[in-house]
Amino acid sequence: MINKIIIFLFVIMLVGCSTQQPIVRTTKPPYKKPTAVVVNTPKKPVPTKTETTTKSSTTKTSTTNQNTNQNSQSEILEATTRVKVTTAMVLDYISKYKDVAKSNMKQYGIPSSIILGQGILESGAGTGPLSSLANNHFGIKCHKGWTGPSVKYDDDEAQECFRKYELPNESYKDHALFLTSRAWYLPLFDLEKDDYKQWAIGLKKAGYATDPKYPEKLIGIIERYQLNKYDSEVLGTEYIPLNTKDQISLKSNLYQVSQGDTLYSISKKFNITIEDLKKKNNIGENTISLGQNLIIK
Template sequence: MFKKRILLVIAISLVGCSTSQPVVRTVRTTNKTIARTKQTLHKKPNTTIVKSVKKPINSKPDIISKPIAQSPVNNSKTETNSKTDINSETQILEATTRVKVTTAMVLEYISKYKDIAKNNMAKYGIPSSIILGQGILESGAGTGPLSVQANNHFGIKCHKDWSGPSVKYDDDSAQECFRKYNLPNESYTDHAIFLTGRAWYQPLFKLKKDDYKEWAKGLKAAGYASDPKYPDKLIGIIERYQLNQYDSEVLGTEYVPVNSKEQVSANSNLYQVSQGDTLYSISKKFNISIEDLKRKNDISENAISIGQNLIIK
């Protein structure tokens, strides 16, 4: 019996020793887990760095867009330097506004509105050449402030009978009232109605429809413009761009081109400005100083207009 008890105690001791081993194993496992956790913590900063590198990618389109916006400017400079044709030449147009335009701009304007001018000639009896010439002169070939802001291509003021929209603009007096239109076509129609509906313009309609010179003088005489050189400017534009060809098309007559090259008036004391003329070139041609030329013609600036008659003696 005693022996059995001893054997039981020994067996219990052995069992106790065997159950203590997992404790050691558990400690080892914990150490590995800690080590792995440390490794994981060390890896997290790397993940954050990768994300921060990707952020600048979103800003690349803005950087690329800048040279794209500049490239047309560089191209235009190259094209401008290479142009030698007549379309790039500039001239001054001065009536209601004073603007500088190129020949190409004027030709584009003519192409855009010539059909309207021809239709108005057929309907109202105003020469196409006069309509287009006035449109070019008064609107600066569609680039002047009144034509851009108010679609007013003929410098027509409000007057008492106008109840439509208007704009204020400095002309003969400060902040004068000018008519405003929704479309340029409305300005062309109103121009025809304006001339046909006023008694003081009626003498114009007794003139021949292909006599643009008398029409230009008649407009000034009737008070359309205050500029004493208005007829010369208008005639110069008509002849420079051969606008009277559209009169012939409407009338069904043969068109005879006008010689618009540099001209000396029948009055040898006058010279009509033509394409390419400057005060300097005219002064050299007629052996007169620029200052004398400006003084004789009451010119304060160096700009002159095609068709303008200058006193040279």
């Protein structure tokens, strides 16, 4: 009996313990994957080594071109035609014809500054059509009595007759004869030989040009390139440099390549070795092009 009681109590204890144990699940609830939020943030492009080098090279080239442009200033010359020339071209023209102008001043009494200034303006520093076709550097028309060669060119009227010369120097001589042989230009020779302003105004009054701004253009060229310096050299007077903002130094360090030029001829002209010339201008081969500006100093 006692044994039965003990067994009964033991059974009751077992049942009580089993009802108090936690329930353990053997299967997991389905996993819900969180939704990802995508934000499109634009990225700044990272320059490659090539791009960086190109940008740096472009900047250097731009700076170099800017410096070159400052040394190769251009202007528009307009008389019988409209042409664009560089400072180097005008300085080269002055170098070629200054001695002719000084000689004509001594012989005919016309200021060198006026001669050179008109030559630059009328011929476009030797690049205009009339100077190229007819060596006519002063836009002198045929007029009555001219029996020499001529060319037709549109000016104030269509196909006007202009004088043609064998050489540019003949044009310079005819310019002097043209002014000294006509009565309406005679008042000019009563002016002071170094008074280029009154000479410029007098030429317009005498009918040399129809352009109302002719004196202004001529005076501007004379002062810009200090052409009155040659008047002083002929007269033996002291030259006082003009103080103008547009003044160009005659000691330019640039030379513009002309037809027939070679590195050898340019080196001889400016007393510089070919190697130095190539080095100053970063020239690898013995090749130069027409119109190219070369550093010669």
